[in-house]
Amino acid sequence: MTTPGGGGAADHGGFEEFYGGTRHRLVTYLYAMTGDRAEAQDAAQEAYVRAWQRWSAVSAYDDPEAWLRTVAYRLCVNHWRKARNRFRAHLRHGAGPDVAPPHxxxxxxxxxxxxxxxxxxxxxxxxxxxxxxxxxxxxxxxxxxxxxxxxxxxxxxxxxxxxxxxxxxx
CATH class of the missing domain: 1.10.10.10 (Winged helix-like DNA-binding domain superfamily/Winged helix DNA-binding domain)
Known part of the structure; x- marks a missing residue:
């Protein structure tokens, strides 16, 4: 993984090793939870971005991988919640008018x-x-x-x- 923002290992010591050692497990976990590989990969990517942004704190946790898993799973739950709300709004208001095909x-x-x-x-x-x-x-x-x-x-x-x-x- 290329480090975001061009920072090096000195800025985020241990992150690349953490990423390499946890990436497969995290995506597998999320895929099993969601049943959607693309959603699992998206949530994992966002969770790693958040971990990178807070790496000095996250790396000091007793179990940084547990923090990462929790963040990633919550991202999936939020995605489901938003999808459910969109579906309910669709049921309440019906479909929008059909859009004509492009000329x-x-x-x-x-x-x-x-x-x-x-x-x-x-x-x-x-x-x-x-x-x-x-x-x-x-x-x-x-x-x-x-x-x-x-x-x-x-x-x-x-x-x-x-x-x-x-x-x-x-």
Missing amino acids: PDTVALIAALKQLSVGERQAITLHHLMDLPVAEVAEQTGVPVNTVKTRLARGRRALAGLLDEEYHHA
Whole structure:
């Protein structure tokens, strides 16, 4: 496990050994308790984050693994409680209105955007969909204004070809 925040073993002495020695047991325990491997892994991860944040205190406990197990299990219980409350609210209020499927043009646009480079897609999205001026796009993406302008021009050209191709195949 990479230590969160880039801290080393000197900052959290013994944590990596603790993690390595308890990880499998904790996930196995939570999986047996919840019946859901993904939920068990999520709860274990959150419990380890909390242990890491309080490692100087947790490492001094008589049984740090028991503390970890308790925290992880409580996270699962809270997840179940929230799910139960959502279910009860659903029963009380009924399902929300059906949401219409996305318009075919939206589906085509998203498919075309996925084919652009990340930089072009980000520039197009921020400028045209989020209505940000070029200077603000440059600031948010950390690139010069001229780079944003180039990405916009290239991205628009590529989108025009991709969407034209989609139109002719439909």
